[in-house]
Amino acid sequence: MDLSCEYAGLKLKNPIVVASSGLTENLKNMKKAEEHGAACVVVKSLFEEEVCRISPTPRFEIIERRMGKLRSHTFYSFEQASNFDEREYFEEIRKAVNVLSIPVIPSVNCISDEGWRKYARMAEESGAPALELNVSCPHGSISFRGGDVEEKILNVARVVRDTVKIPIIVKLPMQLSSPISMAGMLERIGVNGVVMFNRLTGLDIDVENEKPIMHGGYAGHGGPWSFNAVLRWVAASSPHLNISIAASGGVGSGIDVAKFIYAGADVVEVCSLIYLMGYEAIEMILKELQQFMEQKSYKSLDEFRGKVSGPKILSNEQIDRRHIYVAKIDPKLCSMCDICRKVCIYDAPYKSEKTYVIGNTCDGCGLCVKLCPTKAIDLVSRGKEG
């Protein structure tokens, strides 16, 4: 099976890129990523702003999110920048480029045009095959300093494009008025790829002590819940772009990787999953991706890349809005737990002798089907419910 792909002009053996973070902060960690099957690493971001180079401790929190009985989690962290200074950083890049067989992409975050120029030049001189521009860090970046974020990002891209010849990739924040048009403008400037997206900036409150948790400030947050928003933008953007797209956000399995490929991503940048499971997670997702492709008889990623994107996603006008289904309860499976009745905003379920029954106000919305703990409810064609 062929998992190879091309990303911003680089040939990769598979679509798994370990995203910029502590997971790639030094050669030792980058080696681990390579040994476990990653096709590429983006190195922890070097910040021009020196205060960012020291991260506080502790800096990680896993926040359990609860909505009734449903649970999710937020991976919350304040791990800001590489603690290397610029000389040490590019020295480490030089070593990694020489020692590793996979591409090593530095990532930089600056506050001045001069800084962007200087770090871009240093990246090119270090032998790096490409450079990622982190204009979207949730702990401090141009995106969060007010003013016209879009114009600032375009300016950075122009400055760096005019400075170096190596491929440049812009890591976008999700909070843009239009990620699609932003990516299009970056393409016209000569950028070679975009990462959709960096994490969001969040806050959580320690209600006992009545202050922000952990280090006392805002923090980056992500988790499995961020996946669908990223998928939506990748699917909407990919048919309009001729540059590479790296999807980043919420990957938890090989199927998630496949979904990003369906949406048109060239590669996937993975981070939180590896923090939470270790580098073995790379092998796990690669195996799951291969198993999925085998089931579908796909021999290469190109066979299904972009298959669910752009015009394949129905517009408002195209959506089938007929109400052709109603819920039906199997009396043999109904445990009479009452959940369907409590949640139905159409007041359709009612109690009969030994089971609940769906009345004729059912709208066919399907929510009770999803919430029934004994899977006693199905949607059937209207007229066939009796």
Ligand SMILES: Cc1cc2nc3c(=O)[nH]c(=O)nc-3n(C[C@H](O)[C@H](O)[C@H](O)COP(=O)(O)O)c2cc1C
């Ligand atoms: C602990 C941590 C540190 C990160 N550091 C950086 C960074 O230095 N530069 C950067 O561009 N993104 C950074 N990110 C963002 C990731 O590279 C990645 O894009 C994001 O977490 C979304 O992927 P995920 O949902 O798989 O974690 C970091 C994320 C985490 C969780």
